[in-house]
Amino acid sequence: MSDMDAALICKALGDANRLKIVRLLSGGEKCACKLLEAFDISQPTLSHHMKTLCECGLVCARREGKWTHYSLCGETLAEFRAFLGGFDYPTQEGGCSCH
């Protein structure tokens, strides 16, 4: 996963509503109308958020008749976790021999 991909995912998660959407999807696939019930936002706004989540690969959309069902993309989620796992936090000091 590239920095740009990761930044896109972070940006997508950096909104309280979208974070809540991801949490809801974490419980299993949901259609847009069910998701909408959980929020105080308009239908176009939810649709816009879903587009953001889909475009970064975190969420997949499945069309079934009139309804669109959304679910988390486990593969992307795993890759993102691996990306974050690449950050270490060495406790030793003096890493910067500044002056």
Added chain:
Amino acid sequence: MSDMDAALICKALGDANRLKIVRLLSGGEKCACKLLEAFDISQPTLSHHMKTLCECGLVCARREGKWTHYSLCGETLAEFRAFLGGFDYPTQEGGCSCH
């Protein structure tokens, strides 16, 4: 870690420059002047990014004379990873009994 805390961290990571800063700090503590060398941005802009990273708890600042040394906060990073770990991606379908 609350949703708001996590959203703050995500927002902080949702910028290519800040992601790069975190990667640099992942290699150990660095002072602001060393970080600045790695970018094509002005000193105030870097300072602004560091403030964002510090305010979400991902980075700690340590003052030493005229210099400020920054490092990743391992605790926050761990909490954030745990937060993301809370998202499951159940593969079973039919989670939404929509219609």
Added chain:
DNA sequence: TTTTCATATTGACATTTATCTATTTGTGGG
């Protein structure tokens, strides 16, 4: 085919954000 319903797109607007220049703050050395 006409209607109805679920979702997506458009266009507009207010807010937030990333960035810069200019200035200020704080620290240490002459």
Added chain:
DNA sequence: CCCACAAATAGATAAATGTCAATATGAAAA
């Protein structure tokens, strides 16, 4: 005390973002 330097803050501005009302699309039902 004054100067030099590292970093932070202030103020301004262009770009991105979240939101909504209005409209379009697309699919099933009547």
